[in-house]
Amino acid sequence: MSSVLYDVPGPKARRVSLIGSIVGIIVIGGLLAWAVSTLAQQGIFEAKRWAVFQIPDVWSLLGSGILATLSAAAVAAVIAFPLGLLVCLMRISDVAWIRIPTRIVLEFLRGMPVVLMMFFVLLVFATGSFVAVVAGLVLYNSAIFAEIIRAGIQSLPKGQREAGLAIGLTSFQSRLSIELPQAIRRMLPSLVAQLVVLLKDTSLGYIVSYEELLRKVQIMADFLGPQYLFPVFFVAAAIYIAINVAVSRLAIWIERRGSKKAAGGVAHVPAEGIAAK
Numbered sequence: 340m341s342s343v344l345y346d347v348p349g350p351k352a353r354r355v356s357l358i359g360s361i362v363g364i365i366v367i368g369g370l371l372a373w374a375v376s377t378l379a380q381q382g383i384f385e386a387k388r389w390a391v392f393q394i395p396d397v398w399s400l401l402g403s404g405i406l407a408t409l410s411a412a413a414v415a416a417v418i419a420f421p422l423g424l425l426v427c428l429m430r431i432s433d434v435a436w437i438r439i440p441t442r443i444v445l446e447f448l449r450g451m452p453v454v455l456m457m458f459f460v461l462l463v464f465a466t467g468s469f470v471a472v473v474a475g476l477v478l479y480n481s482a483i484f485a486e487i488i489r490a491g492i493q494s495l496p497k498g499q500r501e502a503g504l505a506i507g508l509t510s511f512q513s514r515l516s517i518e519l520p521q522a523i524r525r526m527l528p529s530l531v532a533q534l535v536v537l538l539k540d541t542s543l544g545y546i547v548s549y550e551e552l553l554r555k556v557q558i559m560a561d562f563l564g565p566q567y568l569f570p571v572f573f574v575a576a577a578i579y580i581a582i583n584v585a586v587s588r589l590a591i592w593i594e595r596r597g598s599k600k601a602a603g604g605v606a607h608v609p610a611e612g613i614a615a616k
Contacts, residue, residue: 383569391567392574397559404555405578411469411551412538415476419537420530422477423484424519430489433510448482453540457547468549472541480537487529491522531590535583552578 348356378384391397429441457475460466466474495518503513523530545554556575560568 378569388567388570391563391570400555400559401552401574401578404550404552405582407469407549407555408538408541408551409582411472411476411541411544411549415473415480415541416534416537418473419477419480420484422481423488426481426485427488427492428511428514430485431492431514445482445485448478449486451479453479454543454546457543461547468544468547471547472544472549472551475543476537476540479540480533483533484530487526487533488519488522490529491526492518494525495521527590531587534590535586538583538586539579 382388426441426445429437430445432438432441453475456478457471460474461468461471492514499517499521500513503517504510508516541549541551542553544551545557548554550558552575556571560571563571
């Protein structure tokens, strides 16, 4: 019995893997215990340092930062994904004068730092900080989305496209109605991972004075003092993790719902009907 990617490990390999896992857990546990002990000696876990979160104004400030983060991420995602689809179709076009320039633009956008794009939009077009953040995220992530979807299309069997052309579809119709839906479903984990990256990249907005969550946390830490630095940033990190986990779970739910609909939409033709045909 063997796996698709590798041979199934034997008893000795499983024993070595188990020992390595146990050692790894012990090492990680030791490092965590050392870190907690060090923080405790510095008084990080004193109640007075965490009592600041009982103040309503603190949560009001964090709430406005969360809202700004989610607003920028949502607007950027809504624009970047369809734009990425369009750019992907241009990137794989059969027309050379469309495909080649699109490829050059994609490589340029993928190689540019997101912060630099935000600065460019802010300074050259004299926009507000929100527009600069959204534009930078859209430019970069639309290029990444396009490449992810293109990889999904290229991973499909060639027979999918040939079947579409054989039934009279044009090249564009085959891409749009047959290949794109399959590619998006196949690459959904990568697309979700990029959405999480997009959400985290909103934290770069503080550089262009956009008051998202990280900017609000910095303002709060400067106002409260260095003794509250760890609690404030710890809570901010927990909020980021919670949002990212929620996005990932939502994507998993959408994927499962789509799979159930696809399975439920398959027509069951009776045997008599098949025989009659």
